[in-house]
Amino acid sequence: MFRDIPKSFYGRPATVVARELIGCRLLVDHPSVGAVGGVVVETEAYASGDPACHAWHLEKKRNKDPMAIGKGHELFGPPGLTYIYLNYGMYWLLNVVTDPEGTPGGVLIRAVEPSLGENIFWENRPKIKKREDLANGPGKLTVAMGIDDRHHQMDVTTGPIRFEKPTRHKSDLEISTSSRVGISQGVDLPWRFFAKGSIYVSRGIPAR
DNA sequence: ACGAGGATGCTCT
DNA sequence: GAGCATCCTCGTG
Secondary structure, three states, X not given: OEEEOOHHHHOOOHHHHHHHHOOOEEEEEEOOOEEEEEEEEEEEEEEOOOOOOOOHHXXXXXXXXXXXXXXXHHHHOOOOEEEEEEEOOOXXXXXXXXXXXXXXXXXXXXXXXXXXXXXXXXXXXXOOOOXXXXXXXXXXXXXXXXXXXXXXXXXXXXXXXXXXXXXOOXXXXXXXXXXXXXXXXXXXXXXXXXXXXXXXXXXXXXXX
16 A cells, blocks of 8 residues: 655655655556556656756856756755656656755656556557566656656646555665666766666666 | 667757 | 767667
8 A cells, every 4th residue: 555755755865765766656647547657666866966967057057146047947946846858859757856945856767667557558658568668767657657748847745746655664675776877977876776676677777 | 688870859968 | 069867679699
């Protein structure tokens, strides 16, 4: 079973939230079946002072002009809202804003194991043959679950995208870390978190 | 198993 | 014009 997560959960450092979201359930409202869901098995943290974070260059700019605005400004905003952006001109990527307002931070959801409304996952990704390939990547899970820019800046405690914590604690769930995927800056930081041994984790870096 | 390359659109990293 | 928090297909071993 699952229970709601309070807003205060997200007002903490991105690395902490990223780790604790592993094992939680992601729910997305769906027009025909009510909602689809998946258990989060992989996340990445992006933080203040982190050269790979979308807010990094804005942070530097804001040292001169505190009102400067640009890509990633949402990451400075109140925690617990979604931050969704298009990458490589094709895929929407889902993040949750973390850290107190004024401090940039966010968590990228990279992979889920389908757990509710799985037929929708299959419908949205008709070429896929294996269940573990339905949502084992940040672009794949948004396609599979029907997430796009309509879900941008929504409250994850009340909105169409929500997270729930398992009531049974994750004593049986081991979490591993690694460097982050697909970035060229900050590659040394071990800020990718994933469920050890899960076949639903994305490819690229060995899942141990 | 693994690597190369193309698709595609927004920001200025 | 370059670079990007990606994915898929097709080639080779």
